[in-house]
Amino acid sequence: xxxxxxxxxxxxxxxxxxxxxxNLPTLERYVEIQSRENxxxxxxxxxxxxLYQFNPHSFxxxxxxxxxxxxxxxxxxxxxxxxxxxxxxxxxxxxxxxQIVYLADILEQCxxxxxxxxxxxxxxxxxxxxxxxxxxRKFICHVVGITYQTIEHSHLAQLLGDVDDSTLKLWxxxxxxxxxxxxxxxxxxxxxIKTKNINEKIDxxxxxxxxxxxx
Amino acid sequence: MSKxxxxxxxxxxxxxxxxxxxxxxxxxxxxxxFKMPEGVKNFLVYFRNNVNESLVFExxxxxxxxxxxxxEDYFDKxxxxxxxxxAAIVDNDHVFMILYKELYxxxxxxxxxxxxxxxxxFNSFFNYCDLFNYILSAEEPVPLExxxxxxxELIDEFVYQFQSFAxxxxxxxxxxxxxxxxxxxxxxxxNVLCVLNVLHSLVDKSNIKQQLEVYASGGDPESVSxxxxxxxxxxxxxxxxxxxxxxxxxxxxxxxxxIKVLENIEVHKKSQYAxxxxxxISTSYYVGFAYMMMRRYADAxxxxxxxxxxxxxxxxxFASKTYQHDQINKQTDQMYNLLAICLVLHPQCVxxxxxxxxxxxxxxxxxxxxxxxxxxxxENCFVFACPKFLSPYPPAIDSVPGDYxxxxxxHQTGVFMDEVAQQKTLPTIRSxxxxxxxxxxxxxxxxxxxxxxTEGKRDLDKEMQSLIxxxxxxxxxxxxxxxSKGASGLEGKFQSGSELDFYIDNDMIHIADTKVAHxxxxxxxxxxxxxxxxxxxLHQLKP
Numbered sequence: 001x002x003x004x005x006x007x008x009x010x011x012x013x014x015x016x017x018x019x020x021x022x023n024l025p026t027l028e029r030y031v032e033i034q035s036r037e038n039x040x041x042x043x044x045x046x047x048x049x050x051l052y053q054f055n056p057h058s059f060x061x062x063x064x065x066x067x068x069x070x071x072x073x074x075x076x077x078x079x080x081x082x083x084x085x086x087x088x089x090x091x092x093x094x095x096x097x098x099q100i101v102y103l104a105d106i107l108e109q110c111x112x113x114x115x116x117x118x119x120x121x122x123x124x125x126x127x128x129x130x131x132x133x134x135x136x137r138k139f140i141c142h143v144v145g146i147t148y149q150t151i152e153h154s155h156l157a158q159l160l161g162d163v164d165d166s167t168l169k170l171w172x173x174x175x176x177x178x179x180x181x182x183x184x185x186x187x188x189x190x191x192x193i194k195t196k197n198i199n200e201k202i203d204x205x206x207x208x209x210x211x212x213x214x215x
Numbered sequence: 216m217s218k219x220x221x222x223x224x225x226x227x228x229x230x231x232x233x234x235x236x237x238x239x240x241x242x243x244x245x246x247x248x249f250k251m252p253e254g255v256k257n258f259l260v261y262f263r264n265n266v267n268e269s270l271v272f273e274x275x276x277x278x279x280x281x282x283x284x285x286x287e288d289y290f291d292k293x294x295x296x297x298x299x300x301x302a303a304i305v306d307n308d309h310v311f312m313i314l315y316k317e318l319y320x321x322x323x324x325x326x327x328x329x330x331x332x333x334x335x336x337f338n339s340f341f342n343y344c345d346l347f348n349y350i351l352s353a354e355e356p357v358p359l360e361x362x363x364x365x366x367x368e369l370i371d372e373f374v375y376q377f378q379s380f381a382x383x384x385x386x387x388x389x390x391x392x393x394x395x396x397x398x399x400x401x402x403x404x405x406n407v408l409c410v411l412n413v414l415h416s417l418v419d420k421s422n423i424k425q426q427l428e429v430y431a432s433g434g435d436p437e438s439v440s441x442x443x444x445x446x447x448x449x450x451x452x453x454x455x456x457x458x459x460x461x462x463x464x465x466x467x468x469x470x471x472x473x474i475k476v477l478e479n480i481e482v483h484k485k486s487q488y489a490x491x492x493x494x495x496i497s498t499s500y501y502v503g504f505a506y507m508m509m510r511r512y513a514d515a516x517x518x519x520x521x522x523x524x525x526x527x528x529x530x531x532x533f534a535s536k537t538y539q540h541d542q543i544n545k546q547t548d549q550m551y552n553l554l555a556i557c558l559v560l561h562p563q564c565v566x567x568x569x570x571x572x573x574x575x576x577x578x579x580x581x582x583x584x585x586x587x588x589x590x591x592x593x594e595n596c597f598v599f600a601c602p603k604f605l606s607p608y609p610p611a612i613d614s615v616p617g618d619y620x621x622x623x624x625x626h627q628t629g630v631f632m633d634e635v636a637q638q639k640t641l642p643t644i645r646s647x648x649x650x651x652x653x654x655x656x657x658x659x660x661x662x663x664x665x666x667x668x669t670e671g672k673r674d675l676d677k678e679m680q681s682l683i684x685x686x687x688x689x690x691x692x693x694x695x696x697x698x699s700k701g702a703s704g705l706e707g708k709f710q711s712g713s714e715l716d717f718y719i720d721n722d723m724i725h726i727a728d729t730k731v732a733h734x735x736x737x738x739x740x741x742x743x744x745x746x747x748x749x750x751x752x753l754h755q756l757k758p
Contacts, residue, residue: 016415019408046471053467054407054607076691076709078510081630085468085508088606089626108637110687113680146711147690149720155683189718189725195652196714196729198564202736210740213747 002039005030009044021058024051028063035066038131042079045070049086061094068100069126072107073135076142080104096125112140116161137161141175148186156184251296251304255285259304263311266359275362286322294327295319310349310359316342321372324379333397336380340404343373347413351420356446363451367491370417370455373410374462380405381605385620398609407607410463414456420444421453427479430486431702454488461501466605468627470505474704477502482704483521492529493543496522500546502704504602507553508627510634512561513697513712514704519554520565523547527568551578552600556593559585560638561693561713562645564731586642593635597628638692640685645715654724656682686719 009030012023027048034040045067052059064087071079084092084101092101099122106114115136119126126132137160144151144159157168172178178185258281265273286295295301298316305311320339323331331339350357361369384398384405403409418424422444426436443449457476464473480488482502489495499522506515526547555578558565565573573579584592604623640663647662648654660678663685693716696707714729 015419016412019411043471046469050469050472056608076694077696081509081634082471084630085470085627089622089629105633105637108634108688108691109684110691111684112687143687143691146694147687147719149718149725151719152721183721189720193716193718193725193727195727198729198731200732200734200736202740206740210743210747 002030002033002037002041005033006041009041013043013047018047018050019054021051021055024048024055024058027051028060031063031066031070034070035129040070040074042071042074042082046082046086049083053086053088056088059091061091061097064091065097065100065125066128068097068104069129069132072100072104073129073132075107075136075139080108096122099125107136107139110143112159112161119161133161137171141171145175145186149189150180150183150185153179153182153184251300252289255289255296256304258285259301259315263305263308266311266314266361267308269358269360271360271362274360275364278362278365282318286326290322290326292326292328294323310357313342313346313349314361317346317369317372320376321368324372324376330379330383333394336376336383337401337404339376340380343376343413347417350448350452351413351416356443356449359448361448363447364491364493366448366451367455367458367494370414370452370459371462371493371497373413374459374466377405377407377410377463378466378603378605381407381607381609382603382620384609385606385622386618387610387614387616388618390616402609407467411460414459414463417449417452417456418460421449421456423450423453423457424479426450426453427488428702431479431481451488455494458494458498461498462602465501465505465602467607468604468623470508471705473501473505474509478703482518496526496543496546500550501602503550503553506704507557508631509696510692511695511697511707512557513563513695513710514707515557516554516561516563516565519550519557520569523550523554523569523572524566527572549600552581552596555582556585556596556600558582559642560635561695563712563714564729567734567737588639588642590632590635590639594628594632597631598624601627601631637688641689641692644685644689648715648717648724648726649728651724652726652728654726656719656722656724659724686717686724690717 009027012018012020012026017023027044030041030044031048034045048063048067052064068080068083071083087097091097103115103118106118119133140159144156153168156172157163157165160168160171163171169179172184175186177187258277262274262277262281265277295315295318298312298319301315302308302312305315316339320331320335320342323335324339350359387395390398420443422439422441425439426444429439430436437445440450444453457480460476461473464470464476477498480486480498482499499518503515503518503522506512506518526543551572554565554569555573558573559582573582581592581596585596601624604627606619606623610619643663644659647659656679657675660675660682663682664678690711693713694709694711697710697712698704698707700706715726717724717726719725
């Protein structure tokens with residue numbers, strides 16, 4: 001369904017059509033479909049926020065929440081910032097948008113434990129977004145993947161939201177990590193993260209000019 | 216100087232035109248009885264003939280030199296002659312009058328104290344409508360050719376006047392009820408959709424997107440230019456409209472569209488479209504800014520340093536043209552501020568001559584403060600250097616009188632400062648990591664707790680936990696999308712481009728730094744050349 005709609009929507013985003021408020025109902029429906037089917041189309045969602053920016057009376061808080069939550073599922077990309085820049089300050093401080101802004105803030109700071117505690121107190125907020133929690137786990141795995149060579153088994157489980165052993169095994173398998181006793185081997189980082197040396201290079205032209213004047 | 220200039224300069228009559236008396240009534244009197252100097256009269260006739268004959272080279276001289284010169288001589292603080300007076304001289308030439316009025320209003324916006332009145336703002340808008348209608352609704356390309364610089368400044372001014380209007384409109388506190396009523400009943404004037412529509416129409420009419428796509432893949436843009444896009448006027452208006460859209464999207468906080476609209480334009484590359492320095496500089500400013508907001512620091516730094524190097528090298532070229540010079544100087548200073556911000560958040564190597572400028576006092580001090588976590592300094596730099604953001608629509612009719620013009624800028628500043636606050640501990644961590652190649656987590660946790668103000672009994676476990684969060688955050692914030700190839704500036708791959716990087720192996724941090732060898736060669740070459748130069752000059756002094 002989302003796939004099928006992508007084409008129709010793409011034509012609505014071309015040139016000046018993007019600002020046509022008549023397209024809003026279709027675009028809003030598309031947002032709901034994305035939430036339901038775990039699909040994602042940043043450009044279309046930004047167009048919705050743009051239409052709200054131009055037509056404040058059409059502002060729909062439930063659609064906006066979905067767009068913001070979907071933006072979180074696309075971390076580590078900075079989609080959430082892009083959305084935030086298109087909203088008015090007043091809108092961002094409304095319930096429950098302010099809750100989502102808070103979630104974004106702690107995710108960006110990688111304080112995952114606080115995130116998990118908070119998300120358990122807000123079960124309704126993310127309910128409409130299929131696969132929300134796993135998307136966040138993907139982001140956490142991304143951060144772990146770029147940070148660690150080896151990490152403690154229990155720490156990893158904790159970061160992923162105190163997942164049980166079998167779930168943890170699934171994530172480890174998904175990313176091709178290896179269990180080694182109470183440690184998990186992530187990847188051989190010293191191949192990528194090396195000290196760089198930048199040495200001075202003098203090109204021929206600049207020396208040539210000096211040599212010429214030495215004659 | 217244009218050769219035609221001498222012809223009308225002979226009839227200089229300064230006495231026709233007194234200065235300001237200081238008395239508004241007298242000035243009004245002077246104005247109605249003002250006789251146009253012969254020099255100006257001849258200039259206008261000559262100008263119009265050149266427009267009609269499409270003598271672009273001559274027009275360039277008239278536009279770039281003669282107009283500013285006459286402005287300085289006669290119209291330094293007062294408007295150019297009224298429409299009716301000029302129309303009589305140029306036989307009511309319709310197209311010329313539109314162009315004249317565009318310059319006339321532009322001059323009012325730039326030079327007249329107190330700025331344009333409501334009427335002037337409205338009339339300038341209607342004049343733009345006339346101009347774009349003439350160009351866009353023609354069945355076949357209109358027989359008009361103007362210098363590229365003029366076309367660029369025309370589009371840039373169009374967006375500027377929209378921006379100026381939006382800001383003026385949002386300052387409710389200083390408006391009389393009558394003014395508000397006029398504004399409310401004319402809400403189509405300087406409407407954002409109207410401005411977007413003009414720019415998009417110019418883009419579409421010229422097929423510039425298709426032309427750029429073919430050009431980028433090495434083909435001949437003429438093959439897809441269509442009937443209109445082959446003409447220089449349409450082609451360049453189309454190109455400049457893309458840059459106008461970049462600016463407009465940025466002003467509205469839409470950074471995604473801002474970058475997207477420049478698809479198939481490689482900002483740093485020389486091309487047949489990129490020969491107006493002011494346009495290049497403006498493009499890089501907005502592109503770099505959008506990248507910075509998207510936390511694509513490496514891309515922002517690349518964009519800024521490349522254009523700043525270009526400005527350093529070509530400074531003499533535009534030093535003579537004062538009105539452009541001011542604008543360019545301002546934007547250059549803003550870009551150094553933005554670059555300073557980016558380099559504090561994301562330290563990396565930049566060109567030596569850029570580094571040199573950043574070591575100068577004012578920037579150096581700012582960077583130092585920001586590195587030490589002075590959030591106010593971040594905010595000051597940002598507010599100074601950011602575009603003047605707008606709300607697309609005026610405050611609601613029933614709003615409490617007040618100043619709404621700052622709302623948008625506060626909001627964008629807020630978003631940026633949230634980001635800075637999230638990264639607050641990173642510089643401290645970086646400064647410790649720089650001293651080691653390996654460092655146990657527990658040791659760094661101890662360092663960190665000493666730099667903070669923890670009192671009483673220490674809890675190593677807690678400190679370790681919060682350190683790990685900061686380290687994860689460090690890695691996350693320093694790994695960003697970086698463009699390397701592709702038509703759209705939005706594309707790119709995740710890279711860590713900052714000079715310091717690390718990884719954690721269980722409880723040990725392994726650090727990789729970038730070591731830059733001292734640049735002796737460069738230093739000596741410069742000194743030798745300087746010495747040679749001095750020597751040569753001394754020899755020339757000999758009698």
